[in-house]
Amino acid sequence: MADMKVNLCGIEMDNPVMAASGTFGYGYEFAELYDINILGSFSFKGTTKDERFGNPTPRIAECTAGLINSVGLQNPGVDKVISEELPRLAKCFSKKVMANVSGFSTEEYVYTCKKLDSCPQVGWLEVNVSCPNVHGGGMSFGTSPEAAAEVTRAVKAATTKPVIIKLSPNVTDIVSIAKACEEGGADGISLINTLLGMRIDLKTKRPVVANRMGGFSGSAIFPVALRMVYQVASAVKIPVVGVGGISTAEDVIEMMLAGATAVEVGAANLVNPYACRDIIEELPEKMKKYNIESLKSIIGGAI
Amino acid sequence: MADMKVNLCGIEMDNPVMAASGTFGYGYEFAELYDINILGSFSFKGTTKDERFGNPTPRIAECTAGLINSVGLQNPGVDKVISEELPRLAKCFSKKVMANVSGFSTEEYVYTCKKLDSCPQVGWLEVNVSCPNVHGGGMSFGTSPEAAAEVTRAVKAATTKPVIIKLSPNVTDIVSIAKACEEGGADGISLINTLLGMRIDLKTKRPVVANRMGGFSGSAIFPVALRMVYQVASAVKIPVVGVGGISTAEDVIEMMLAGATAVEVGAANLVNPYACRDIIEELPEKMKKYNIESLKSIIGGAI
Amino acid sequence: MKQGLFEIKENKPVTENVMKMKLEGDTGAITAPGQFVNIRLDGLFLRRPISVCDVEGNILTILYKAIGKGTEQMQKMTSGSLDILSGLGNGYDTSCSGENPLVIGGGVGVPPMYMLTKKLIGEGKKPRVILGFNRSDEIFYEKEFKDLGAQVTVTTVDGSYGTKGFVTDAMTGEYSYFYACGPEPMLKAVYKTSKTEGQLSFEERMGCGFGACMGCSCKTVYGNKRICKDGPVLRKEEILWQI
Amino acid sequence: MKQGLFEIKENKPVTENVMKMKLEGDTGAITAPGQFVNIRLDGLFLRRPISVCDVEGNILTILYKAIGKGTEQMQKMTSGSLDILSGLGNGYDTSCSGENPLVIGGGVGVPPMYMLTKKLIGEGKKPRVILGFNRSDEIFYEKEFKDLGAQVTVTTVDGSYGTKGFVTDAMTGEYSYFYACGPEPMLKAVYKTSKTEGQLSFEERMGCGFGACMGCSCKTVYGNKRICKDGPVLRKEEILWQI
């Protein structure tokens, strides 16, 4: 029997397949289609201290093998997430969920993480450091090792659950940032968030998304994500969650060989709402094809 | 009549379509198939001071909508390029060609550029600053504004032809690097070179390319290239050459709207050897479709 | 919402650029007029949202205008099957229509009004239908609406057929309620001209089409809504115009 | 080199995983045995290089093993046409073969040896052919080579058919020259065992297949060569083994 179990920061998972933040809402839409308890887990929509509408529309642009989104972290704010979304989620998902957190200052990150830390449903805190740092000149927290480490330390000091820092790929040196997070006490690293991309509408001759640029993801970015997972997994001792362009069971295996302990499936959910289910169902067959008895055993196998 | 003429750093071009360095050799293979004088121009294979075999094979990995190459700047060295390749090229190409130059130290860049500067066939020097800086700790010249500016200044001081600096996309802040080059005296900026990517072979469980990682290019990277062209064209006054994922006439128009004065077609040539010809032939029809009378007039139109 | 394969049974032009496609498959998830389907196409990453024009048993009819990569690809299809997510969106609520609702469709906003009109008539109501086009050669489905037994007014901007002007120029007389679908400027004009409550259907670029990505959000009086899941139909009273 | 559409005329298994495909198109660019074609497939970025097995008029025959995405896609095709770059590579030079050349093919290295053998026989030479496989159920084209009039020895690693062992175990007797194609370990063994000059055909992952990208380079006694353009056939004397 194919052994798909993995352990992410102390939490046992039936399989390494999670849905990525922002592409799975709070799970309800998918729960209408299949029992989402088959997932290893999922990371819910990026949560901030206050409610956010996000960016103006249009927010979506199509690309070859991917899409650009400029949703801009629309969410009801942490209080409503805890009072409304999590109880509703409890009805269709009985496993630990990953709480994805964003903020525009270290204090905001701490505030939101602290609140979510007290929710028994939450297994991991996934801290997305791709947001612009309003107190730090607008560059994102995730583009400097110092800023990323600072957020990590602050969140770790205020919480008890495993803290996974989610990194932006739009940097010169991903390894130095990941290492800074590790030194700051991170329990894991997840990567990658979206690549900054853009499309222009030839008819209107204007950018397709209202915000001009946005986050590019989907199968097109897989080689970049895989490379960064490989680089980071080679350099840190904490587990790495591989994200970016995954849409098949073979992609999952490739990511794990590159060093991922678990993976997240993003854009693929949007075009094939059964993507995660299909991948999980296909995994045993592909494991057999490539002579893999246990997924745990292949983590970092290509390093 | 569709007016496709553009002027790149003082040189008139019949159309903005060039072939990108490393994907067109010295043009001969394509000249067997069609008259390559229909091109605006092309950038020949990256040239270094000394002959290079490049990296071990396998050097190629397939990706969704693209490929990874780790050729590693194989070339016969600048002297042979001048004594053998350029005379042979003269027989099938009568326009100015773009000389793509690489180096591992500022002195090497200067040495090679100086030699090519004396060739009447060469119209522009395209200085690829993606190579690791052996004297500067191994990070590529193109990842720091200072190193990029230094190479620019040194090459400019030693040459007379327009110098176009070709930037790597694997950086946090492409604009600061482009601006540093502009301040260093660059006559133009071309971007992007390949994204650093990787693939792993599920059968062998090892990286597909011998060098483990390589340069990822092809249609998959178009949104990243377009974004960087837009950002740089918005920030500098010198012309920008748009490269990355272009495979259709519509891609050319989109790149020009983002701010490109001319474009380079790379990976597309490898899978469709007629790619550049097809694009040039298709341009007038697409210009008509999108109500464009002159390509010159749309440069930066979406900014 | 359901995902399934639908077989192409027919794909014919109704004007130069507008095609009518009949598809056979499991239509069980389609519960209201004004809902849409989301169609996966070869080589294109995102699905294409198209309104349900009609459902009869397991036959789904859609009408679409070929305007870009996806719809042009569809235009060329003669057979085969399509991967479709069906039963998306809220659709129109006919319970509040009153006796004499006004049904207004403009351009590619016409298709969903067909199934709506059919339903209203089925419920014993007497809808008046206004169909707006630019020119006479762009008109489609006038006969089909008439065959349902509806009173139909066609408007053309250039006056080449029917009433000259916009759909709003035909919004005369008494009506109990209104339903509208069409380009945003039309919807805004209808909103302003209308003398009753009503429902309007909106378009937005979509990532998923079923509520997962927040790609299609809009602000309303009742908070943020997703056009794809909480819409595409909004009630007049809740609309906050962005521009 | 020529680019063109070739129509699939036949696509049949010759063993469990090896298929024979006949294609109709402009074969004019194919000038020597040992050349290859590069096939574009839907949804795959890179073309797939496959050796020419035979050319008769405008019919091109290839034999390929289904081992991955591209070849598995080809395996399923029953009709339609393929975008093919033909006439790639240098091919074997038969002018130096002498009277009794040895022709050695292993596994999917067998196909190009068919056209080579045909040419040698056409030139009045008496080639002896060694075809190497792992097991009896992997053998293909033995009869076809015999039908050309060649003397054929089949080797199987497990001894389930023909001579037990590797192709090198059958490289006995006198021969004037040798030609080989097969997996790299086989080529190396043939190189070491051979008592004459010869030509060997290599494989490498390719970007373009026609000399433009330097993706497939190797070092030789005569400098750097591109497997796709200056090869795939190299002469024994120039080979520098990498491993």
Ligand SMILES: Cc1cc2nc3c(=O)[nH]c(=O)nc-3n(C[C@H](O)[C@H](O)[C@H](O)COP(=O)(O)OP(=O)(O)OC[C@H]3O[C@@H](n4cnc5c(N)ncnc54)[C@H](O)[C@@H]3O)c2cc1C
């Ligand atoms: C709820 C809804 C119902 C619709 N119903 C119909 C209908 O019944 N008949 C019809 O002809 N059209 C309808 N449309 C518009 C239709 O979705 C677009 O014309 C179609 O997506 C264009 O795709 P394309 O590939 O041809 O164009 P491209 O311009 O190549 O598409 C590029 C991207 O933009 C998106 N896009 C382009 N135009 C629109 C648009 N107007 N609305 C949303 N996304 C767009 C595409 O989906 C795709 O993601 C509807 C749109 C929505 C949101």
Ligand SMILES: Cc1cc2nc3c(=O)[nH]c(=O)nc-3n(C[C@H](O)[C@H](O)[C@H](O)COP(=O)(O)OP(=O)(O)OC[C@H]3O[C@@H](n4cnc5c(N)ncnc54)[C@H](O)[C@@H]3O)c2cc1C
């Ligand atoms: C000059 C030449 C002639 C060949 N002739 C034949 C032939 O006659 N019959 C036959 O069955 N096979 C032949 N091969 C091998 C054949 O090219 C590969 O089996 C095929 O490309 C595999 O593609 P895939 O998509 O099925 O496999 P995948 O593993 O999915 O392919 C992934 C990538 O790796 C490349 N690749 C995989 N294996 C090889 C290989 N062995 N050599 C080069 N590239 C490879 C593919 O082209 C593709 O780019 C030849 C190879 C070369 C270089």
Ligand SMILES: Cc1cc2nc3c(=O)[nH]c(=O)nc-3n(C[C@H](O)[C@H](O)[C@H](O)COP(=O)(O)O)c2cc1C
């Ligand atoms: C519509 C959309 C919304 C997203 N929202 C978030 C978010 O709120 N927080 C976050 O950390 N990542 C967010 N992401 C990034 C994804 O979680 C993921 O890192 C990225 O899309 C790469 O994976 P993919 O290629 O599988 O999509 C979002 C992505 C998409 C497409």
Ligand SMILES: Cc1cc2nc3c(=O)[nH]c(=O)nc-3n(C[C@H](O)[C@H](O)[C@H](O)COP(=O)(O)O)c2cc1C
């Ligand atoms: C096989 C190959 C070799 C390349 N060699 C060079 C090179 O020598 N010098 C250089 O500046 N860029 C080189 N590039 C980068 C291309 O010129 C181009 O910048 C990049 O591939 C992005 O364009 P594309 O997506 O159209 O391929 C090479 C790219 C490929 C695919």
Ligand code: FES
């Ligand atoms: S399109 Fe994804 S939520 Fe509406």
Ligand code: FES
């Ligand atoms: S594969 Fe491109 S040069 Fe050989």
